[in-house]
Amino acid sequence: MPIIATQGLTMRFPGVTALHDLTVAVEPGVVGLVGANGAGKSTLIKILLGLLPATAGQASVLDLDVARQGPLIRERVGYMPEYDCLPPDVSATEFVVHMARMSGLPPTSARERAADTLRHVGLYEERYRPIGGYSTGMRQRVKLAQALVHDPRLVFLDEPTNGLDPAGRDEMLDLIRRIGTEFGISVLVTSHLLGELERTCDHVVIIDGGRLLRSQAVEAFTTDSGTLTVEVEEGRDALGHRLAAAGLAVRPDGRLLLVDVAGEHTYDLIRDAVVELDLSLIRMERRRHHIEEVFATPPPGPGTATVPPHAAVPPGPVPPGVVGPGVVGPGGIERGHGA
Amino acid sequence: MSAGTIHDIGYRHYDGRRLSRPYVLRSLYVHNLRAAWGLGRPARAKVMPFLLVAIMLLPAAGDVAVVAVSKEPSTLWRYSAYPVYLQVVIAIFLATQAPVLASRELRFHVVPLYFSRPVGQLDFVLAKLAAMTSALFLLMATPVTVLYVGGLVNKVPDSVDHALRYLGALVGVGLFAVVLAALGLVVAAFTPRRGFGVAAVIAVFMLSSAFVLIIQGIAEAETNFAFSGWMGLFTPFNLVDAVQVRLLGAEKTAVAVPPAPLGGPVALLVCLAVVLGSTAVLYRRFRKGADL
Numbered sequence: 070m071p072i073i074a075t076q077g078l079t080m081r082f083p084g085v086t087a088l089h090d091l092t093v094a095v096e097p098g099v100v101g102l103v104g105a106n107g108a109g110k111s112t113l114i115k116i117l118l119g120l121l122p123a124t125a126g127q128a129s130v131l132d133l134d135v136a137r138q139g140p141l142i143r144e145r146v147g148y149m150p151e152y153d154c155l156p157p158d159v160s161a162t163e164f165v166v167h168m169a170r171m172s173g174l175p176p177t178s179a180r181e182r183a184a185d186t187l188r189h190v191g192l193y194e195e196r197y198r199p200i201g202g203y204s205t206g207m208r209q210r211v212k213l214a215q216a217l218v219h220d221p222r223l224v225f226l227d228e229p230t231n232g233l234d235p236a237g238r239d240e241m242l243d244l245i246r247r248i249g250t251e252f253g254i255s256v257l258v259t260s261h262l263l264g265e266l267e268r269t270c271d272h273v274v275i276i277d278g279g280r281l282l283r284s285q286a287v288e289a290f291t292t293d294s295g296t297l298t299v300e301v302e303e304g305r306d307a308l309g310h311r312l313a314a315a316g317l318a319v320r321p322d323g324r325l326l327l328v329d330v331a332g333e334h335t336y337d338l339i340r341d342a343v344v345e346l347d348l349s350l351i352r353m354e355r356r357r358h359h360i361e362e363v364f365a366t367p368p369p370g371p372g373t374a375t376v377p378p379h380a381a382v383p384p385g386p387v388p389p390g391v392v393g394p395g396v397v398g399p400g401g402i403e404r405g406h407g408a
Numbered sequence: 409m410s411a412g413t414i415h416d417i418g419y420r421h422y423d424g425r426r427l428s429r430p431y432v433l434r435s436l437y438v439h440n441l442r443a444a445w446g447l448g449r450p451a452r453a454k455v456m457p458f459l460l461v462a463i464m465l466l467p468a469a470g471d472v473a474v475v476a477v478s479k480e481p482s483t484l485w486r487y488s489a490y491p492v493y494l495q496v497v498i499a500i501f502l503a504t505q506a507p508v509l510a511s512r513e514l515r516f517h518v519v520p521l522y523f524s525r526p527v528g529q530l531d532f533v534l535a536k537l538a539a540m541t542s543a544l545f546l547l548m549a550t551p552v553t554v555l556y557v558g559g560l561v562n563k564v565p566d567s568v569d570h571a572l573r574y575l576g577a578l579v580g581v582g583l584f585a586v587v588l589a590a591l592g593l594v595v596a597a598f599t600p601r602r603g604f605g606v607a608a609v610i611a612v613f614m615l616s617s618a619f620v621l622i623i624q625g626i627a628e629a630e631t632n633f634a635f636s637g638w639m640g641l642f643t644p645f646n647l648v649d650a651v652q653v654r655l656l657g658a659e660k661t662a663v664a665v666p667p668a669p670l671g672g673p674v675a676l677l678v679c680l681a682v683v684l685g686s687t688a689v690l691y692r693r694f695r696k697g698a699d700l
Contacts, residue, residue: 118524120698140526144426148524154517158449170435171525173426182422189419199450215521220422252419 070132072097072223072255073117077126080112080279087112089279090126095257099249101266101273101287102259109279110259111151114225117257118148131222144173147216147224151231151259154212157201161192161211164200165218172219179218186214189252190244206237213244217254224248226258230265242269299326299339302349311342330355433531436522440539443512444505453508460501461547464494468551472558481564487552487577488649488658491584494551495645498588499613501547502540506592507605509536510690514697515600523698533690537683540589541582548581573658580652587648587679590686597693616643624663637666641678650675 071094080088087109104110115121117130119139128135133142155164162183169179187196190210195203200211209229216224226245230238246269249256260266266273267287275282301308309326312319315338318329328339336353343350439448446453468490475484491498513519522532556574564570592609599605620643627636640646640662649662654672665671 120523143524144526146524148521150517150520152517154521156512156516156518158453163448167435167439168521168525170439171432171522171527173428173432173526174422175425175427175431178422178424185420219426219525253421 070097071095073100073128073130073257075113075126075128078113078116078123078128079125080109080116080121081124087279088116088123088276091276091279091281092126093274093281093284095272095274095284097255098271099245099256099258099269101270102257102276103261103263103266103273104259104276105261108261108276110276111227112279113276114148114227114257114259117225118143118146145222147219147221147254149212149216149224149226149229151227153208155200155208158199160198161187161196161200161203161207161214164211165214168215169218174219182218182220183214186218187211190214190217191240205232206234206240209233209237209241210244213241217248217252221254223255223257226256228259228261230260230262238265245269297328297330297335297339297353297355298322299328299353300324300351301326301343302351304346304348307346308342308348311346312339315342429526429528429531432525432527433535436527436532436535437539437542440509440536441542443508444539444543446508456504457501457543460497460504461550463497464501464547464551465554467494468554468558472554472562475558475562475564479562481559481562484559484562484564485555486659486661487555487574488580488652488656489661490552490555490577491548491581492645492649492661495613495617498544498548498584499610502544502588502592503606503609503613505543506540506589506596506609507599507602509540510593510596511600511602511605514597514694515602517697519694519697520699529695529698530691533687533694536593537586537589537687537690540593541585544585544589545582548584549578552577552581576652576656576658580648580656580658583651583679584645584648587644587682590683591644594686594689594693597690613644617645619643620646621663628664633664634667636664637671640664641666641675644682647675647678647682651679 074094075091078088078091079086091109091113102110102113112121116123116128117135119130119135119142122136130142131145133145135142159167165183165187166179169182170176174182187193187210190213192207192210192214195207200208203211209232213226213229216226229245230241233241242265245256245258248254249271258266258269263273263275270287272284272286274284299308305321305324305326309319309321312326312328317331317335317338320327328335330336339353340350442448445457446455468485471483471485475481485493513522519532523529552574556570559570560567591612595609595612596605599608620639623639624636627633627639637650640650646662646665649658649660650665650671652658653660653665654668655676666674
């Protein structure tokens with residue numbers, strides 16, 4: 070059963086069409102909603118909360134119709150807005166308890182759930198202090214806690230990593246992942262940074278200018294492309310020539326070599342070549358597509374491997390996610406320097 | 409964040425009761441009533457409301473003391489006159505506390521968090537109006553009750569008459585409370601910054617009162633007392649006093665009240681229009697503020 074389904078959903082404001090004939094269905098899990106600023110993400114959330122009537126089309130959330138059953142939907146979902154929405158002069162505890170009661174939790178349950186939820190999002194002693202003195206990271210956690218305090222079946226998180234530094238961003242993404250897996254609450258998380266969602270989401274919906282660009286499982290975006298990343302300390306070119314001579318498709322990429330996997334023997338060939346040339350192998354790992362590449366180069370298929378991946382990274386701030394799954398981290402580099 | 413490591417306590421789902429609209433509405437009312445008195449917020453938020461309560465109580469306590477010492481029942485203030493005498497204090501209370509209820513949650517964008525929950529938009533406005541009304545009622549009814557109890561203790565004559573006048577004054581106080589709350593909340597809801605909100609509410613009360621007093625002065629110089637009375641409907645305290653005089657049998661405290669028999673019902677209708685109109689305006693304002 071899809072948790073969210075839309076059928077020909079269209080939203081027109083005077084002078085602008087925010088959503089255009091959007092038809093999409095998403096299954097329970099962590100779902101990313103990706104689009105540039107102004108792509109229609111917030112409008113879609115507003116419609117799904119039943120707060121904004123759509124111009125045309127239908128939408129349902131948890132099998133409830135947004136146009137007719139808005140109040141029932143709002144009992145069952147949580148919402149974390151994009152911008153700051155916290156009064157500065159109350160404590161996080163006081164605020165989250167109040168929001169729990171606004172969702173219909175009796176006073177005692179509201180207090181228990183608020184304490185539990187604040188702990189789950191990582192707020193401890195500081196929750197008794199007024200919110201005005203909190204850091205951005207702490208405020209984001211309070212916003213998340215108020216969305217979760219009534220144990221919804223689905224939460225809408227609008228740009229939850231906004232304004233966070235890289236460490237805070239990683240923590241928030243881990244937390245979102247845990248909401249989906251450990252807490253068993255479905256998540257619809259929006260972002261304008263595609264790379265963030267790769268490791269967080271099960272499914273990604275990409276919209277642009279109010280139109281659906283793509284909706285598919287993250288595995289489909291990031292299945293192994295059959296490309297190996299090889300890094301050696303020195304002698305990259307020598308290794309490249311040797312591998313090319315052995316019949317492998319090789320191309321340089323900065324200090325790295327990208328090698329297409331032709332079969333099991335590819336690994337052996339690389340290993341042997343490194344040994345024969347007496348090079349220091351720093352890493353050899355399977356490279357995955359990043360969502361950026363797929364986004365910029367539809368349709369996905371075996372042919373995409375020939376596109377230089379770096380040409381496909383969209384402009385703008387590069388999120389930590391695009392660095393890729395570093396199997397060999399700083400340790401490997403240090404070893405390289407020491408040699 | 410260093411504390412981010414102790415996460416593995418395990419998430420528990422909530423399968424207890426989820427209460428419906430009356431509970432949410434009541435919780436919202438209590439929350440706003442507490443907010444009006446600065447409860448649940450830092451100590452400095454409590455200073456102003458409680459200081460004003462003390463100022464409101466002082467004249468009543470002093471008057472009871474005068475009655476006790478002088479043994480002169482006629483020195484006991486009229487109950488219905490108390491809010492009019494102390495209208496400046498009441499207006500300051502409204503000016504400082506109405507923004508807490510009306511503009512604070514708009515300013516900090518908290519409103520969408522309510523409307524993304526099972527909170528009705530009209531319920532949201534009614535809870536705020538009821539809370540501000542209750543806060544003002546407490547502010548005014550407490551000293552009036554002190555006067556009445558002080559009178560009883562000092563054994564003023566005509567205790568039945570006193571009881572009736574006290575009850576009438578409580579009705580009047582209720583009307584004062586709801587009219588003032590409605591006006592104060594509307595003005596504050598359109599001034600997102602708290603300081604401006606305070607100034608705007610004060611300005612509305614002072615300017616309307618000054619304007620009406622000038623017109624009334626001119627009208628009375630021209631011996632047009634009826635016109636002077638009708639003009640009284642344009643300033644909140646005079647308006648409610650007109651209802652007290654014409655419909656609740658109180659003596660006149662304001663400068664002039666509109667003539668009987670039409671004056672009372674018209675004044676009451678104006679009160680009703682003020683409250684309903686303000687509710688409609690607040691409803692639209694918070695709806696707009698709910699834009700995510």
